[in-house]
Amino acid sequence: MGIYRDKTEMKQQSDKLSHKAPNNYLPYSNAIEFIDRQEELRELERRFERVGDGALVAITGQRGIGKTELALQYALQHQEENSPGSCIWLDAKTDVGIQIIAQFLKIYQEAEVTRALGNKALNLEQQVAYCWQNWPEGNVLAVWDDVADYQKIKPYLPPKNGRFQGLITATKRLENSKSIEHLPLDVLDEAGALALLEAVAGGDRIQGEIAQAKELCATLGFLPLGLDLVGHYLATQPEISLAEMLSKLASQSLSEESEPKPRGNMTAQQAAKVAFELSWQTLNDDAKQLGCVLSLFAPAPIPWSFVEKATLVRRREQIVPARDNLLLKKHLLQPIDEDIYRLHPLLREFWQEKMETSDLVEAQKQVFCENLIAVAEKIPHSPNLQLICDMAIAIPHIAAIATELAEFISHEDLMTPFARLARYYESQGFYPQAESWRKLGIQVNQDRFGSEHPYVSTLADNLAVLYLSQYRYQEAEQLLVQALQINQKILGNDHLLVAQNANNLATVYQHQERYQDAEALYLKALDVRRRMLEPRHIEIAVSLNNLGTLYRTVGRYEQAEPLFLEALAIRERWFGKDNIEVVVAIAALANLYREWHRYDKAEPLYKQALHLRRNLLSELHPDVAASFNSLGRLYQSQGRYKEAEPLFVKALEIWHGLGVQENPDVATCTNNLAEIYRVLGQYREAEVLNKQALAIRKRFWGEFHPDICQSLNNLAGLYQVSGRYEEAESLFLQALELNERYLGSEHPDTAYTMNNIGCLYYYQKRYREAEKLLVRSLDIRERRLGHSHSETVQARHNLNYLWGEMKKENIPTRAVTGKKGKRKKAKPKGLAKGFG
Template sequence: MINFVGRSETLSSLHQKLQATERVAICALSGMGGVGKTELALQYALHHEQQGTYPGGLCWLQAAEAEIGTQIVSFAKVQLDVQIPEGLKLPEQVAYCWRHWEEGGVLVVLDDVRDYQEVKSYLPPAESRFKVLITTRRKWLGESFEQLNLEVLSEDASLELLVSFVGQERIERELNEAKQLCEELGYLPLGLELVGRYLKRKEDWSVAQMRQKLGLEHRSLQQRSGDMTASRGVAAAFELSWLELDEQAQQLGCLLSILALAPIHWELVEKCLPEQDQEDLEDLRDEALLSLSLLERRGQGSYQLHQLIREFFSSKLEKLVESDELKGRFCQVMVTEAQQIPHTPTQRDIAKATPIIPHLTEAATAQKKWLKDEDLIWSFLGLGRFYGGQGAYIQAVKWYEDCCLETKNRLGNEHPDVASSISNLAGLYESQGRYEEAEPLYLEALELSKKFLDNEHPDVAIIINNLAKLYSSQGRYEEAEPLYLEALELSKKILGNEQPYMAANFSNLAYLYDLQGRYEEAEPLYLEALELMKKLLGNEHPDVATIINNLARLYSSQGRYDEMEILCLQALEMRKKLLGNEHPHVAISINELALLYYSQGKYEEAEPLYLEALELRKKLFGNEHPDVASSINNLALLYYSQGRYDEAEVLYLEALELRKKLLGNEHPDTKIVRKNLESLRDTEAG
């Protein structure tokens, strides 16, 4: 190598271990070929040859090429002029050589040992002057000596290695591209050296061009130079380990390549291979893939493939007869996992789903061809719920939009799952305040659902309810009410009274009545919804918190502040516990609590809460969202009540402009801000 980088600490650690023990094995952390085991051993030997650390000499043996005993005898005869008596068997000849070795410290390097038992009997005697350095792809070579696991390079060391081939100026000119290149090579020294040498020869190539061409089979990772320590390209180095795997272990490696380039919970693998005995599967993992360092353990029950090994296994997968079956199994497992993500996920749900998300993404993208028609929407829906449930609407929109596109492409424009996909996207647009985009989607989904599912189907009732909710958000109360009533009646008929969806319907209708000032009609509906939701989902659930918060809002409208405060604090505590501190529903509860204190004239307590809600909403939704406009209006109203007219006017103008843009001039919320601004100006004029 032109420049040996990123290994100074490892070299120091190696020397300490050699001086403290009789022998040490070097093994890559991932155990993969190309991590630089031989290069490290060579650099160590050259350095200490110059330092005179081992006056008894250096003996380098190639364990994979010929019998170690024969090599030792040949070395002793040629290099040390040892005269071996006739008639001795090979082990006796080796023992004689060690006894007659030159005086002083001796370094013996055994490169690429695959089976410790094959070399064990030929090792030098346990004398302190002999130091044995073994390089191996095996994770566990033996228990009688130290092991030093060699990791891939850091990003800085990887860049330094590239610079040593192509020069500082060329790398600095495309630093971000170079960093991406290092990452795509998994910081593997052999890959970096091969690509660096290739770029050195291709002076007109940019790093970006190299990235576009890069792949395990590209000539840059195949062609080695004669002055390199490594004797093979990357794929050829991996092939040596592949050939040591039996058929079942090879199939397991191929299955792992279907999953994403991310930590893999072993339970997922077991679910993909349910017919396999779990202990047998673990043995394949531990004694084959991990042992040969083709797989890396990341933590309790968590494993991951290196980028290039994953690509290598993936190329082998395409040659397997079972390839399609394995991909189908993986997709089916991902569908089942996606179905476990609830519509309103709690923190616990998010934590449970988080390790699955990269693999769910893989199913919805690279492996989507292997999703069954009836399961197609689930990977997208699971991802949408995961991100949307956290208020990460930008990511959620992508998956819902992709879901619409994929279902239409595969199933045609007229299919029940297409209707569901359109309705889900409309719901997310509504959450973002994109009401004008949401309405035509709801109407399209409703028409499709009625056409293919019959008018009396749960999905039809859901879409009608969602459309009513949209109209309510737009201030179109007269259009919303009959739809809510229709959805409620339909749900009762189809599902019966005791369903969470029925409780949600009661709550939605109550919220509409609250907005219309029909408080006496709203309260019994809220109480019925709350009782039913607690009965069905338990006392602590996001949907229970929503009803409690809405009931508190009703009490505020009625001036029942003591009851409101109890409910506000209860909803806020529950939401923080279940959803985390940064969630849209938490912002709603903070805003409601601020509204309570404002209504009671506790302005100093209200202001920091209004500011907190505003900051959180901007963080979650961006600057242009109906909830952001509401927070700005509320803060302006507070400042007006405190006589801080200049500050209030600026905020009223901002809220008015935002609501006009998002909701239109005739929306009730827009009219409220306009009226508030007029009141402020009248006060200033008077």
């Protein structure tokens, strides 16, 4: 809310001053000179000086008191005209992290910056940290407007390095915010209230009825919002005296209350509502309808393009004059950027009440939902960073129709807002938000259509995929079994949705080591897709890749190879050879050849993937780091340790340069480099890195994840070769306990750890204990992985070698069961290198 010296000055400045900084991204302000808040501005300065580096100050007070305008005036005074990014304005009612990135990208429009931020390895907090780290030099003021929950903005605060200041506006003191200095804002005093009325309604007019003017200010509770609206009402009604204005307020107040109240005793909320009603009475039908439409939007910035399409009145010659000549002129609508507007929350509530009395309420809500659905449909399956930023302004309004207006969404569109909102958040790694939208979508669609409906099964399938990405396999399995059963019942077996359910359920079974169940479902999905789609469809490539990965996992390399080759050919035909989707297929084929020990075929593929990623993405991208890591692993498998080391180092440099420290990929690469140093005898360096990898994985995954057990095994293996047997045994036993508790005693990972402990006991000449574990490990691997799997072969080699040593010392050995059930003793072939 702006305060002006007089109407003449306001008119002179109105065209040239929308007060938006050319190099910063602040809302518009109509204020030419801020009256009666100068002391508050000075107090803000003192508060910032007092709290020092990394200062956070919060302006608090009731709605309509002028918190936002005070913050804006402070920002306008402190922006540096020629310093881009010296001020940043964030609407706390929407996703502040996305807003920070969007404004950063407006400053740095280079493609490399966009590529560096737009990747899956960086979660939103890390992307924001990258922005703050690379923000233009100089002092920066960041403003968070209308904060309700401090914890929601806390992860995105700038670093406390002396050049950043944070200013917050909130209706009440923020909880759990000891580091914040609070500045309570009160209503205006009488002099300030009169100055505001003079600025808006005219100085001569106010001075001519000064007694009535003072009474008017008191009646409105000295609330800036109420005074501003009444002042603009008077400005457009020059024939009305202040005494008549007081009578109108009294009459309106009586109509709003069941019991009359004396003048001057109106609360701030009552004062605002009375002022709204008086303004409403001066509007024509077009303006009233426009106001009601605006009230359907969320309490967030509103793009005018959304309004034009969402109103029943479609002709610009009707709604644009209603906006410009009535709503804007009477300060019922506030411009905050080019073609972006803001509606005061109190006014939004008032207009919502008016909307419910309209004869067109249902038709208008249906049209509103229809057009917001069209906006939601612009969110693709995998939105890139630029699209995420562009769509951020629409998200609160899409959420509003999903939560407040779902009954007015058509049958065919009812799944859309929930699915697209979940997709938007899931693409950024915001899994709790995505889960909430998917669950709500299931409930809303189930309430309307019943449980056996394709929309319900599709939303359940999508929720299961979300659980799958979080390793919540049991929950994912339950949902996918349910979705598959529903779709088979209502759509039949030969349907693409059934293929999708089967494919996703197979993926769950694969992660659960239920390989036979997974194979049957992958084959079913592939069969349906081959019959229902064109031969080179991308969904067929997905099925081929999944089935190939399963075969690679269980060591059926000959069967996996043609599947990967066909998947690569389809992707090349679908996307062209120079496309990032093709790189995925190239890398998958390279991984197969590496595990198959066909290193001559794997190396050129890894190099091709690295080359394409560096050209298509940038040098500073996590996928490029992943390619360096993969090539390093190949060299590591070949014993080319000196060539592998700089590749792992390069990968870590890229991740660290992007600000990625707490990430599973970083932990894996750190672990790989540690293994290089272990083999080269650099045990001290290896220990430091092994501990780093273990710490990252524990912080990232929590109590359990297979990667944590791998890190425990690796660190224990390092202690073993260093002769630190007690420490090694303790870590191996920790890993075994976690494996057995979370994966079960028959899991291949459990066999892996048993094998390692058996090797440790062998080196300690604890042959009986070693034999027991190695026999058990071999038995699990033969049954779960097959006799020809590389891990099974390795386990057999270890047991053979142990028996050879036991024979030398005349220690009786146990027998194992062969393929056909006959008991036999294996021939010693030498202990396999490494640990597991």
